[in-house]
Amino acid sequence: MQQKPLKICVLAAARSSHTYLQCGILQDFGHHVTLVSPDDGKCPDGVRHVPCAISSDKGILGKLRWLKAIYNGVKSVEADVYHAHYAAELTTWMAWLLGKKPFIxxxxxxxVLFDEQGTLGPIGRWITKRALKKCDHVTVVSNHLGKTVERFGVPRSKIQRVIWGVNHEIFHPEGSTQQTRCLWGVTEDAQIIFSPRMLKPFYNQMMMLDALKEVVQHNPKSVLVFATYNQDANYRKNLEARTKELNLEDHVRYAPPMNQQEMMLAYNSADLVISLSPSDGTPVSVMEAMACGTPVLMADLERYKEFFAHKETGWFTKIETSHVVTAILELFKDQQSYETLRTKGIALIKEKADLHSQSRLLEETSYHLIEHK
Structure with a gap:
């Protein structure tokens, strides 16, 4: 028997492309979706948007006005189920404070990786933990995060692994890359290394530059392209200064912020994607690159190994310049391993991280919670 459509309230940042995709897919399933966001941003057609941004949140009065807007926004929505797509976020906290149910x-x-990533102060951490303990259900993108949340006091019985993966209707192998390479000012025979993570010190782009200096001595046509979405302006200036110091101006590009279609073309235009985050969940950008058939060089994090396999679906490296250099050169030299990463990476993401099938898990959980509330 077909289930009736749900009224789903999504609590998430509208500026995130992942929020846009998730809302669109839930709507495609036939549900009535409302997005309550702490910021401005785009919504898919047909999704009701309740933005809580104000003209200025500077100072104590500005912060209070913003909190009032978030309070009003979250309170105004009556839904069958509420889904917060990030635990440490103001609309998430407000939904808990207002007693919205069922709450996922x-x-x-x-x-939730507070100590690793230095996120939140004592009050923010306490509120996040409290919301997680009091909500009805928690999803995590990795078993490592599941164990982290369990240590907060969340019962194992209400923790579910859901990988917010890849929309294969957007991210897939694409043969035409000339336009993107032309936009970046890169020749067709260049070896492009693409860094898709946010341009911030946490993601170690400075180390990538130091590694590039050695890589170009062996592969003179190598080019490193940085994504600039949500960039740290001061960090970019430091990167540009370091690029000049290393005489790498001809080998470095900064790609402007891109939409989903442009990111798909960027992944396909790259010969290698690099991600050196010292702490992570299961990064969507890495999975998007694999879905496009582009091998990924990633930090050797133990938690990755529950999903990715070294030299089969991903290539692990220590976050040290010499190890990064060695890995890049080996990947570009070993065509057999390179092709293995391409084919097995595509297969893995199709099987394990399809956004539509993973969203169905959320849908099933929502129906279950509603039936038993």
Missing amino acids: ISCLGGD
Whole structure:
């Protein structure tokens, strides 16, 4: 018997492309979706948007006005189920404070890896833990995050692994890359290394530059392209200064912020994607690259190994310049391993991290919670 459509309230940042995709897919399933966000941003057509941004949140009065807007926004929505797509976020906290039920919180990484990523102060950590303990269900993108949340006092019985993966209708192998390479000012025979993570010190782009200096001595046509979404302006200036110091101006590019379609083309245009985050959940950008058939060089984090396999679906490296250099050169030299990463990476993401099938898990959980509330 077909279940009736639900009224789903999504609590998440509208500026995130992942929020846009999730809302669109839930709507495609036939549900009535409302997005309550602490910021401005785009919504898919047909999704009701309740933005809580104000003209200025500076100072104590500005912060209070913003909190009041978030309070009003979350309170105004009556739904069958509430889903917060990030634990450490103001609309998530407000939904808990207002007693919205049934309430599902999805943990993605930095929202609960407080000590690793230096996120939140004591009050923010306490509120996040409290919301997780009091909500009805928690989803996590990795078993490591599940254990982290369990240590907060969340019962194992209400923790579920849901990998917010890849929309294969957007991210897939694409043969035409000339336009993107032209936009970046890169020749067709260049070896492009693409860094898709946010341009911030946490993601170790400075180390990538130091590694590039050695890589170009062996592969003179190597080019490193940095994504600039949500960039730290001061950090970019430091990167540009270091690029000049290393005489790498001809080998470094900064790609402007891109939409989903442009990111798909960027992944396909790259010969290698690099991610050196010292702490992570299961990064969507890495999975998107694999879905496009682009091998990924990633930090050797133990938690990755529950999903990715070294030299089969991903290539692990220590976060040290010499190890990064060695890995890049080996990958570009070993065509057999390179092709293995391409084919097995695509297969893994299709099987384990399809956004539509993973969203169905959230849908099933929502129906279950509603039936038993």
